[in-house]
Amino acid sequence: MSASDRPLLGMILKGYPRISETFISNEILLLENIGFDIHLFSMRRGRENFAHKSVQQIRAQVDYLPETLLAPLPKLLYHNIQLAVKKPKIYAKALQTAYRRFLKTRKSATIKHLFQAGYLVHRLLPNRSVTHLHAHFAHSPTSVAMFTSQLSGLPFSFTAHAKDIYTSDPRQLREKLTQAEFVVTCTEYNRQHLLQLSDGMPVSIHRMYHGIDTALFTEKRKSQPASQRPYQILTVARITAKKGLPTVYKALKLLDDQGIPLQHTLIGDGEDRRKILNLINDLGLAATTRWLGTQPHEAVLDHYQKADLFVLGCEVAPNGDRDGIPNVLLESMAMGVPVVATHVSAIPELVETEKTGLLVPPGRPEKLAEAMLRILKDEDLRSRIIPAARQRVVRNFDNKRLVRDLAFVYQKEIEAFRDMVVT
Numbered sequence: 001m002s003a004s005d006r007p008l009l010g011m012i013l014k015g016y017p018r019i020s021e022t023f024i025s026n027e028i029l030l031l032e033n034i035g036f037d038i039h040l041f042s043m044r045r046g047r048e049n050f051a052h053k054s055v056q057q058i059r060a061q062v063d064y065l066p067e068t069l070l071a072p073l074p075k076l077l078y079h080n081i082q083l084a085v086k087k088p089k090i091y092a093k094a095l096q097t098a099y100r101r102f103l104k105t106r107k108s109a110t111i112k113h114l115f116q117a118g119y120l121v122h123r124l125l126p127n128r129s130v131t132h133l134h135a136h137f138a139h140s141p142t143s144v145a146m147f148t149s150q151l152s153g154l155p156f157s158f159t160a161h162a163k164d165i166y167t168s169d170p171r172q173l174r175e176k177l178t179q180a181e182f183v184v185t186c187t188e189y190n191r192q193h194l195l196q197l198s199d200g201m202p203v204s205i206h207r208m209y210h211g212i213d214t215a216l217f218t219e220k221r222k223s224q225p226a227s228q229r230p231y232q233i234l235t236v237a238r239i240t241a242k243k244g245l246p247t248v249y250k251a252l253k254l255l256d257d258q259g260i261p262l263q264h265t266l267i268g269d270g271e272d273r274r275k276i277l278n279l280i281n282d283l284g285l286a287a288t289t290r291w292l293g294t295q296p297h298e299a300v301l302d303h304y305q306k307a308d309l310f311v312l313g314c315e316v317a318p319n320g321d322r323d324g325i326p327n328v329l330l331e332s333m334a335m336g337v338p339v340v341a342t343h344v345s346a347i348p349e350l351v352e353t354e355k356t357g358l359l360v361p362p363g364r365p366e367k368l369a370e371a372m373l374r375i376l377k378d379e380d381l382r383s384r385i386i387p388a389a390r391q392r393v394v395r396n397f398d399n400k401r402l403v404r405d406l407a408f409v410y411q412k413e414i415e416a417f418r419d420m421v422v423t
Contacts, residue, residue, distance in 0.1 A: 008037050009410070010130035012120075012141045012148070015044035016062060017055045019294055020238055023186075023210040023327055024136050025055050030403035032059055036410070039128055041065060041120055043141060053297070063124045065144070069112040080118035083151065091118070094150040105169055113140060117147030125152060132157070132181075132410075138164040142176050149179070159184040160194060162345070163242075166320040170197060177203050182409065184208050187324045187346030208406050211399035212327060216297075217304070217334035219390055230261035230288075231376050234307035234337070236300060236328040239270030242321045244313025244342065246279055250365035251313070253283045255373060264289040265303060304335040309376055314344045315362035325350050330397050333357070333389035338382055340371045350397070354381075356389040 009031075017025055028038055038060040044067050066072035084091040098114040131154065135145035138160040149156040157180050165173070165185070174197055177183060182204040185191050191207040198205075233252070237243040245266070252264055266276075266289065273291075280289055295303075304310075310332035316322045322345045329350055332339050339357040341347050351357040358375055360367040375381060 008039070008129050008131045010039050010041060010125070010128065010133045010154075011060075012133060012135040012145045013040060013042045014137050014141050015046060016040055016042035017046045019047075021136075022054070022297075025058060026213065026399055027210070027403060027406070028060060029054050029058050030399060031407060031410075034404065034407055036407065039063070039130060041124065041144075043067065043116065043144065063120075065116045065120060065124075069108060069115065076115040076119055079122040080115055083118050083122040086122075087151070090151060090153075094118075094147055097150065098147070101172060101175075104171060109140065110143070113143040114147050116144050117151055120144070120148050121151045130154065134158065134410075137161055138173055138176060139168050142180075143172075146176055146179055155181040157182045157184070159186070160190060161186055162190070162324040163321040165190055165193060166316075166322055173197060174199070177201070177205075182206065184406065184409065186210050187349055189346035189349065190324060206409050208409070209325070209397055209402055210327060211397040211402040212330045212334060212393070213400070214334055214394050214398045217301070217331050219334075219336035219386075230263045231308045232306050233262055233264045233309045233311055233372070234267075234303055234332075235264070235311055236267045236303075236331075237312060237326070238268050239266075239272045239276055240321075241272060241317035241319075242314060242323055244315040244362060245272070245276050247313035247315070247342075247363055247365050247368055248311055249276070249279055249283055249285060249289070251311075251368035251372060252285060252289065254365060254369040256285060256288060258373075260373065260376075262288055265307075266291045267293070267295050267300060267303065269294045300331075301335075304332060304337055307332070307335075307337045309372060310337045310339045311368070311372055312339070312341045313362065313368060314342050314347060316344065323347070329357075330393050334393045336386050336390060338375050338385055338389065340368065340375055342368075350392070351389075354385070356385055356392050358385075 013024065032038060040060050040062040042062055043065050045064060066076055094114060098110050102110045133145045133148055133154050133156040135141035135158040138158055142158040145156040145158060160183060177194060177198050178201050183194065184206050185194060186209055188207050191205050194205050235248060239245060255262060277291060280286055312326060314323045325346045329339050329341060333356065339351060341351055341357065341359055342362040343359050344362050348359060351359055353359045358371040360371050
């Protein structure tokens with residue numbers, strides 16, 4: 001793309017950078033590499049004190065919005081009042097939208113999102129030459145994008161992922177779907193859900209898998225069987241309800257009771273950390289399991305290299321939260337590590353039982369234990385699914401190819417909007 005043809009994207013993010021959202025930083029970097037200019041507007045700063053190397057290669061500048069409502073209220077009020085004076089009718093319409101949405105949920109976050117958008121439009125957008133806004137996650141970032149669009153006249157789109165779809169108020173999400181120029185989501189399962197939610201209204205929804213950089217996850221060894229004892233079992237996950245970690249540990253307990261020699265490693269952190277660590281102790285698994293917390297990419301790669309099996313017990317959380325396709329499954333399969341997971345959400349779009357891994361019902365530790373034991377001991381099964389799993393990832397989930405499909409969507413939709421405005 002020539003400099004004059006490059007879309008100037010303003011991306012609104014929940015937080016930047018975040019270890020748990022490398023799929024977003026990877027997308028930004030890949031879009032930059034094929035010619036997009038991007039400016040980031042982040043609602044929060046990163047939570048960790050380190051970031052993956054890919055983040056260091058991103059050229060986009062970052063502006064941070066005021067995170068809370070009360071402490072920065074004078075600053076937020078100043079820029080919103082200034083904007084309201086300059087554009088009274090436009091601001092009044094956005095204020096009406098915020099009031100109507102507040103009446104539905106009674107959440108002060110709606111007011112914060114309006115004020116953040118006003119700050120963005122009056123303080124940050126001038127002289128930025130942004131021509132399109134795109135938000136990652138359908139909840140608060142898209143709320144800010146929607147209000148920013150109303151206040152600035154810029155079109156907006158958003159990517160809906162997982163939790164943001166299933167824990168959002170359906171009425172609020174439907175409004176965003178109908179106002180956005182287009183929507184991207186990372187699984188067909190999500191796309192069908194959003195189409196149903198749109199209730200027949202004309203909405204452009206694109207399914208675009210995140211994918212991974214397959215060059216970074218090379219097959220770990222030529223020999224397929226898991227011949228080393230104890231068996232090395234790996235889980236990489238945020239420690240939260242939807243990951244089904246209690247099911248994983250109850251399954252490990254069943255294997256331990258059978259005298260199966262194993263060593264389980266958990267990488268990740270989250271709000272349920274204390275609950276899971278207590279469960280490990282209660283099950284008497286402290287000697288055969290270890291928790292390493294959040295680890296950098298290079299350390300995770302090393303654990304993939306040593307693993308005989310990757311296991312994840314995903315389930316639908318009580319609040320409706322669920323995974324899409326966890327990237328760690330893609331990474332494991334690309335590394336030649338066989339996976340055992342559950343029939344939840346879009347995981348069957350990647351893992352096909354007997355062909356690229358084994359899937360069991362969620363919340364069934366006995367079924368999970370059976371599948372784990374089988375995939376560890378059945379050398380014929382391993383020899384079939386390990387190469388087939390890697391082939392599926394390379395063929396369907398290579399992010400360098402997928403980002404070009406995404407770039408085409410951006411260009412097509414943005415150009416269509418420009419043509420509509422001109423005519």
